[in-house]
Amino acid sequence: MTVLNITNLTKRFGKFKALDGIDLKLQPGEIFGFIGPNGAGKSTTLQIILGVLTPSSGNIEIFGKDALTEVVTIHEHLAFVPGDVNLWPNLTGGEVIDFFLSLHKHANYAKKERLIEQFDLDISKKCGTYSKGNRQKVALIAALSIDAELYIFDEPTSGLDPLMEDVFQSCIKEIKANNGTVLLSSHILSEVEKLCDRVAIIRKGKIIENGTLAELRHLTRMNFIVETSHNLHDLPNIAGVHNIQQSGSRYSFDVDSNKLTPLIQYLSQFTLTYLESKPPTLEDLFRRHYGDTIEEGE
Missing domain, CATH: 3.30.70.980 (YebC, transcriptional regulation domain)
Incomplete structure (x- = not known):
């Protein structure tokens, strides 16, 4: 069964068309990279998948279920990490992680302890004292401590140092080894190249490239x-x-x-x-292969 099936997804904000007929499919056990410049439509797509936004048109099925009408059931089997993590400043990192896990049926507390050690996070400190990188660690530990079927990451390594990026990448490889599925949104091509089986490149709300890394090697x-x-x-x-x-x-x-x-x-x-x-940045790739400059805000 296809884990995620998106068909002709469109999203308008007034006259602005943020998404223009997106098609995506994720298979079980697949690490799928969803990449593009900032503002290209990655986060909008993820918010629709998660049920935060309603599409203007198109269909989304997750685990064979309608993502618009069966949101609660679907969320029992997925985990999500946003790119910009905001936490309660007066709670400790440990309290926030435990709170998030208490909301999920498939929390794995033994895995949580291992991840806290791997990410070298002091969970006794209040979140108001955390750097961006430490706030990101809280979100990652909470999500990765869930035994989910689908993990969705939106710029997950934002703020992490290179050592912690390596820890995250090892966690993704572990998910794949256990036949979990990952949708990884990123503008860091090198990160996607290390992890992903297939990638889709989005620009101005449209998928402009889609395939395996070998098929897209001409872009690098x-x-x-x-x-x-x-x-x-x-x-x-x-x-x-x-x-x-x-x-x-x-x-x-x-x-x-x-x-x-x-x-x-x-x-x-x-x-x-x-x-x-x-390696080139995605902005370099777009300039090189599509002949014009990345517009401000894209």
Whole structure:
């Protein structure tokens, strides 16, 4: 049975069309990445899935049930983490976690204790003293302590340091190993690449790419920054190298992920004083593949 089935989902706010005919399907045991620039429609879609917003048109089924009319039954089998976590400032982190778990039929308190240790959270402190990262940890621990069939995460690692991002990713892999299903909304492509079986890219309320990571590999290029006293005059002739910019001894450029070997072979001829490589942001990808700039607020 399909875990989530969205058909021709549309949402209007007055004259503004936030979602324009979205179709998505999630299968059991699948980690699905839902990605796009901020304001593209990710959170609106998730709020409709959760029953917070009503769609203008379209259908959503979760576990084969109508998401609009059987919200309570559906929520017994899912867990959710928002991107912007607001907590009661006078309650401790532990009190908030226990309160959230008391509301769910499938709370796993043994798992909760393990997650508190893994995320290194001091649950004795009041939430009003927490940083954004610690507030995010509270929400993650509460959600991951539920034995759910579907987990929905909206920018879940916002505010987390790299070590805690690794903990979150290991938790997602554990969910998959137990045949759980995850819908992960993010604008961090590298995070999605590490975790997801399939991805959908949304822009201006429309799905513009949908498929496995292998199918979307054409969207990924690495960004390189190199410093050397040598003149890299043959760099434009290296296969897969794009968008070269030079400032003195510093070169910045992009390279197709499947063309790294020729580039490394070329650079190995020279003495480099600095080398940095990083994956592209989604904003970079959209500019590169769709030919215009990301609009303000998108």
